[in-house]
Amino acid sequence: MQKQYAFLVDSERCIGCFTCAMACRNYYHQEEGIIWRQVYPLAEEIYPHRERAFFSLACNHCANPACLNVCPVNAYTKREKDGVVVHHQDKCIGCGNCIRSCPYGAPKYNPVAKRAEKCSMCHERLDADLKPACVQACPTDALQLIDLAELHQTNEVQYPAGFPKMESVNPSTRFILPQMPKMVRR
Amino acid sequence: MTMKQTYNRRQFLKGLAAVGATALLPCRFLVPMNAEAAAFNEAEFTIFRNACPRNCYDTCSIKTYVKDGVIQFIEGAPESTYTDGGLCVKGYSYTRRPYSPDRIKYPMMQDGRRSGKWRRVSWDEALDRIAKKILELKEKDGNLLGMGMTKYSGNFGITNYGVEGMMSSLGYTTRFVGTPCWPAGIDAQNYDMGNMWCNDPEDMAKAKYIIVWGANPAWCSVHSMKYIMEAKRRGAKIVVIDPVFTQTAAKGDVYWQPKTSTDGALALGMAKHILDSGLVNQDFVNNYSYGFEDFANYLNANVTVEWAAEQTGIPAKDIKEVAEEFATADPATIWIGYGMQRHTNGGASVRSIDALVAMTGNIGKEGGGARYGQLQTWGFNYHALIQKQPEGSKGFVGNAAKGEFDFTNGTEAQYSDRTVNINKTAQVILDTKDPAIKMLWVSCKNPFAQDFDRPKLEKAFDTLEMVVTVDQFFNETVANSDIVLPVTTLFEEWTVNVSYWHYWLSINEQAIKPMHEAKSNIEIAAALSQKMNALSPGSCTFPQDIDTKEWMAKEFNKDIYSYFGIADWTELRNGPVKAKLKTSAAWPDHKFDTPSGKYEFKSELCEKNGHNALPAFKERRKHYAAFRLLTPHTKFGIHSQFINLDWMQEYDKEPFVYMHPNAAAKKGIADQDMVRVFNKVGEQRVRVKLTDNVSEDCLLMYEAWFGKGNTFNVQNLVDDESADMGAFKAGAPGVAIHDQFADIERI
Ligand code: SF4
Ligand code: SF4
Numbered sequence A: 001m002q003k004q005y006a007f008l009v010d011s012e013r014c015i016g017c018f019t020c021a022m023a024c025r026n027y028y029h030q031e032e033g034i035i036w037r038q039v040y041p042l043a044e045e046i047y048p049h050r051e052r053a054f055f056s057l058a059c060n061h062c063a064n065p066a067c068l069n070v071c072p073v074n075a076y077t078k079r080e081k082d083g084v085v086v087h088h089q090d091k092c093i094g095c096g097n098c099i100r101s102c103p104y105g106a107p108k109y110n111p112v113a114k115r116a117e118k119c120s121m122c123h124e125r126l127d128a129d130l131k132p133a134c135v136q137a138c139p140t141d142a143l144q145l146i147d148l149a150e151l152h153q154t155n156e157v158q159y160p161a162g163f164p165k166m167e168s169v170n171p172s173t174r175f176i177l178p179q180m181p182k183m184v185r186r
Numbered sequence B: 001m002t003m004k005q006t007y008n009r010r011q012f013l014k015g016l017a018a019v020g021a022t023a024l025l026p027c028r029f030l031v032p033m034n035a036e037a038a039a040f041n042e043a044e045f046t047i048f049r050n051a052c053p054r055n056c057y058d059t060c061s062i063k064t065y066v067k068d069g070v071i072q073f074i075e076g077a078p079e080s081t082y083t084d085g086g087l088c089v090k091g092y093s094y095t096r097r098p099y100s101p102d103r104i105k106y107p108m109m110q111d112g113r114r115s116g117k118w119r120r121v122s123w124d125e126a127l128d129r130i131a132k133k134i135l136e137l138k139e140k141d142g143n144l145l146g147m148g149m150t151k152y153s154g155n156f157g158i159t160n161y162g163v164e165g166m167m168s169s170l171g172y173t174t175r176f177v178g179t180p181c182w183p184a185g186i187d188a189q190n191y192d193m194g195n196m197w198c199n200d201p202e203d204m205a206k207a208k209y210i211i212v213w214g215a216n217p218a219w220c221s222v223h224s225m226k227y228i229m230e231a232k233r234r235g236a237k238i239v240v241i242d243p244v245f246t247q248t249a250a251k252g253d254v255y256w257q258p259k260t261s262t263d264g265a266l267a268l269g270m271a272k273h274i275l276d277s278g279l280v281n282q283d284f285v286n287n288y289s290y291g292f293e294d295f296a297n298y299l300n301a302n303v304t305v306e307w308a309a310e311q312t313g314i315p316a317k318d319i320k321e322v323a324e325e326f327a328t329a330d331p332a333t334i335w336i337g338y339g340m341q342r343h344t345n346g347g348a349s350v351r352s353i354d355a356l357v358a359m360t361g362n363i364g365k366e367g368g369g370a371r372y373g374q375l376q377t378w379g380f381n382y383h384a385l386i387q388k389q390p391e392g393s394k395g396f397v398g399n400a401a402k403g404e405f406d407f408t409n410g411t412e413a414q415y416s417d418r419t420v421n422i423n424k425t426a427q428v429i430l431d432t433k434d435p436a437i438k439m440l441w442v443s444c445k446n447p448f449a450q451d452f453d454r455p456k457l458e459k460a461f462d463t464l465e466m467v468v469t470v471d472q473f474f475n476e477t478v479a480n481s482d483i484v485l486p487v488t489t490l491f492e493e494w495t496v497n498v499s500y501w502h503y504w505l506s507i508n509e510q511a512i513k514p515m516h517e518a519k520s521n522i523e524i525a526a527a528l529s530q531k532m533n534a535l536s537p538g539s540c541t542f543p544q545d546i547d548t549k550e551w552m553a554k555e556f557n558k559d560i561y562s563y564f565g566i567a568d569w570t571e572l573r574n575g576p577v578k579a580k581l582k583t584s585a586a587w588p589d590h591k592f593d594t595p596s597g598k599y600e601f602k603s604e605l606c607e608k609n610g611h612n613a614l615p616a617f618k619e620r621r622k623h624y625a626a627f628r629l630l631t632p633h634t635k636f637g638i639h640s641q642f643i644n645l646d647w648m649q650e651y652d653k654e655p656f657v658y659m660h661p662n663a664a665a666k667k668g669i670a671d672q673d674m675v676r677v678f679n680k681v682g683e684q685r686v687r688v689k690l691t692d693n694v695s696e697d698c699l700l701m702y703e704a705w706f707g708k709g710n711t712f713n714v715q716n717l718v719d720d721e722s723a724d725m726g727a728f729k730a731g732a733p734g735v736a737i738h739d740q741f742a743d744i745e746r747i
């Protein structure tokens, strides 16, 4: 398999602190209302307590990206060397096709630039051998950068409950499921 | 963005793209890469060192990337193993803070408190008004005790003690002392061990058993979580005890939800079981402790596990199981949170937990310890703090209390400042006479968000003739002021920072020029001094022209250098440094600072100060309304800071009251309903979220200031009842913040 960078979201370790999300904003200063990385609490049907287990999600840098496939002006590229899906805002005409097509809601419309934008996996940082800003920021290493080509799968899952199963795009993100303590309550 | 120059397949494809050849390619994956961005290049930035000065365990070391005089982004300093290259959600929002459109940009005056009629004035005009008022008070009263100063933990940068210094340089004034934060526990640890001193938190990774008791590091000390998780990976068991199923609890192996404020009974029940099972560490109790026999007698006479189970709601078999596991794990440690001592029996509870750790021989051990906090790394000169009163100043006669961050040696002066209890701000403003407090200086603090009984506070402020607030944002305290002075953010001043938890030292460089007309606290002091001396020569001793860098440098001394293993502060420009500890344990030689020199299960000093000599059970405060109301920290702010930033509001839109679904059903309340939470103090309207993270008899609202038209303020519901301890070391008792009660109804 070719090199494919991916986010590993370890919900067993994630404390839902939103540090990753704010680290992204700190690095890219998105316009108000535009979020590239969001931390989603799991619904009570999935984890039986409210707001105590989370998925930190951004663009999945899919193997077969819907965004890229629908873009009429080739504003998206998938880097051969590591599989990062890059949106080139300079080419974007703001038609919104990617925004409508991405099943994970990753691309957002920037009303100021009148163009789309999304998580870049900090590819300029990757090229300087640095981690993405969110990954570097995570205080518990719950968010990690992995290469799917080298992943010896153990307990990682691709489609955990609550995460849309979109086999056609084949999202790269992998998950480790949250655990629960033994509870003694009144 | 520059193009990569290497001619590779990508370049070739790019050539194809130019002639429209992509259409021929079979797969869209091969879309050419055009205009590849250049790799990140650190050399494009000027990098500065900063340090988070908030009242946070983590006190992170920050690396700030500046280009064209503007902060581009920040990150955690990689040199600190504690910060480990990262900050927290609040820390990363700093990039926005100096540039926030909501910042107070100039000195401003309000025509009528809470009128919102602010007008911009010059620094000269603002200081002129202030200085004249100070001189008027001094003239009328014959002293300056009518001027009060309230400051706390809004900025722990060491040079910010210049606010206290400024007050001293004007004369003897009235100081609000004590701490709303941790005083009952400080006293408790002082009675038991003679000081508050904790192990290096990084050594928690070595623990075989960790009890996190009334602390929520997943929200309030994110960087500590990695040590707890590391210990867990190495096989340690993690037990979390909290009335709320916190985020930390969700990450533990065992979660206990005892009845709120029964922690003392729980600890004593565990202690009794350890005693009964013969698991007491005889070496420690025989050789390094005082009064264990009395404690054992007390346990035998008064405590059974069944009694503890009944008090706390935790079944006896669970109490026994954890007690045994804790006593036999080596090392085992307890992190004692500040939340669990904010009760009328909080100090007694902390003493009981200390006793549990001590009797199992875990104090003085790496990976062990009764962890609460430390001030070992705070040995600065307090140059900014220590200022002389003007010749002939008159003040308070008698022995006034000192605050917990007062490191000055007692002086034999004839006069002193007058001290009043910071935890009863409203009441003391109303009560203080001869002279009454007529002017208040507020800095590094937001009383309307943090002080208790907000309705009463408003009445108290209305009796003041002048309120000057130094701040960055138009919060509720500013709304209740006459003059606001804009203060610098951490990026705009020099200072130095240490933690009350870990052992790292960081400098804070000036990374950008102050925005707008902001001045640092010590620059404000200098400017006021200029004005005072212009109006009345000799009326203020504070230097009239200062350089924040020089003042920061003056805070260092030989002891700090040797403690941290550096020759000069300038070395800190290469990154933070950690104290050169011989061991990561506190009290490693078991020599305690108590009167007996031993760990004191029985403390005569404690008895002398009006408490029980033993860590005995103390009844909790009686309910005064239907539900217990808890108002702990939110993850999106530290007290009232950060929550107002637009960047933070992207992720944190609205405050809630959290309530158990069963309790809500009985009240006819549904998820997301608007409700009224009320008690004898006041009321708060807010939206409800149903969750079983809280018990049925409990309501929870995170303390916060939301700003922008939102009136949410939990201090509308918290009275100023005192905790049992705090006066001994912090100057005033703590507050029973979590011994509050309220009722709720749908509106
Ligand atoms: S998550 Fe959406 S935007 Fe990201 S690569 Fe996949 S389809 Fe494209
Ligand atoms: S920073 Fe890490 S722990 Fe915090 S929310 Fe993001 S993934 Fe979870």
Ligand code: SF4
Pocket (backbone or CB within 6 Å): B052, B053, B054, B056, B057, B058, B059, B060, B087, B088, B089, B090, B091, B092, B221, B222, B223, B638
């Ligand atoms: S608030 Fe605490 S964890 Fe966050 S950056 Fe500041 S010191 Fe670090």
